[in-house]
Amino acid sequence: MKGKAGLVIGLAAGYVLGSRAGRERFEQIKEQALKVWNMDPVQEQVGKVKDFAKSSAMALPSSLWDSAVKVTHAAGSKGTPGQRLDAAMKAGKDQADDVSTAAQTSAEAVKDAADDVFDDVASTADKPYEA
Numbered sequence: 348m349k350g351k352a353g354l355v356i357g358l359a360a361g362y363v364l365g366s367r368a369g370r371e372r373f374e375q376i377k378e379q380a381l382k383v384w385n386m387d388p389v390q391e392q393v394g395k396v397k398d399f400a401k402s403s404a405m406a407l408p409s410s411l412w413d414s415a416v417k418v419t420h421a422a423g424s425k426g427t428p429g430q431r432l433d434a435a436m437k438a439g440k441d442q443a444d445d446v447s448t449a450a451q452t453s454a455e456a457v458k459d460a461a462d463d464v465f466d467d468v469a470s471t472a473d474k475p476y477e478a
Contacts (some may be wrong), residue, residue: 392464399460410449414442 365373383389421438422431 388467392467396457396460396464400457410446414446417442 418435418438422435424431424434426434
């Protein structure tokens, strides 16, 4: 409930301050934000994050494929149907853990990269803009 109250207060304060500043101030803020966004250092960092996210996202399907192959091999192993089922279930559980770890690692890596870019952008935004 505490978070909801803070959200409502924040929205109300933003509305009041925004309506007082008017459209002209909004346009000024928007223009400055676009200038920062279009700066070369910012766009370089955006490109780095996009490339990193693509490479991280490609690692997960590989992990999924490897897991499916291992479960299939376990299900097709020698033994009675019950033994094969047990082997497939054990392999499935092990591989589910591996896929979960890979997904979590990828998500953390992307978050870290995004944080680094945010820090770089923030430090760039602190510098005076020269056209």
